[in-house]
Amino acid sequence: MRSVSTPPGPDTHAPGRRDAEVTKAAILKAARHLLARHAHADITLKAVAERAGVSPPLILKYFGNKDALFVRVMSFDTDADALFDAPLPGLGRHMARHVLASQRERGADPLLRIAFAPLHGDHGDILRANFRAQVTERLAARLTGPDPGLRAELAVAALVGLGVMYGIARVPHLRETDTDAIADRYGPLVQAQLTPCG
CATH class of the missing domain: 1.10.357.10 (Tetracycline Repressor, domain 2)
Structure with missing residues (x-):
């Protein structure tokens, strides 16, 4: 007899989504902090990552590149x-x-x-x-x-x-x-x- 799997409910992946949102918020906060103290050209993804407590590849995963990240940072x-x-x-x-x-x-x-x-x-x-x-x-x-x-x-x-x-x-x-x-x-x-x- 074939078992039928139940589709995941709406909250099945909520913790992962929450973790991603927390991580994105930390990256944006770190980038805003650095932008308030340094010229954009002097800020590296490595510096943002260190301040946010994440790896540079994670910033690329969520934002694509430095320019895309700072477009978000400079938006109100x-x-x-x-x-x-x-x-x-x-x-x-x-x-x-x-x-x-x-x-x-x-x-x-x-x-x-x-x-x-x-x-x-x-x-x-x-x-x-x-x-x-x-x-x-x-x-x-x-x-x-x-x-x-x-x-x-x-x-x-x-x-x-x-x-x-x-x-x-x-x-x-x-x-x-x-x-x-x-x-x-x-x-x-x-x-x-x-x-x-x-």
Whole structure:
């Protein structure tokens, strides 16, 4: 009698997929760290691999080559998806909370790469263009009322400032205060730029 195998359920390979996602995230984090401190041309796959705790061939497996890896590093799309994942009336609070939660839980800020990556040469131009298109212009497209571009840039500037104070200056009161309490205080400051006056 022939045995019939049961097809694997949806979660059969989930641990492997989770491991792959964790590894990819570690590689991207390592590459972002290095890009914030060195010119793109000076960064080797070996240096990224050492920082991420993986082998260089694993980077090639997941990203193809150095250029493809740094295209991902210089994109803000995925970060912006999470940053803007709230209805407009509560978006200011959500964004303030997201910036802090990203720092506290992952040690990474969705916006600070624009402040601390070397912005010279072609790669600097790409990073700036990506930031404008994927963050400030995308936010501006959601706003109604006058001056949406300016208001989006001011809202993002407030978030970058929050990220700098928490992640770079490491000020004690901000770091010791509950994330939701800070979001309750800081969110209205950001929201003031998102909601048109009058």
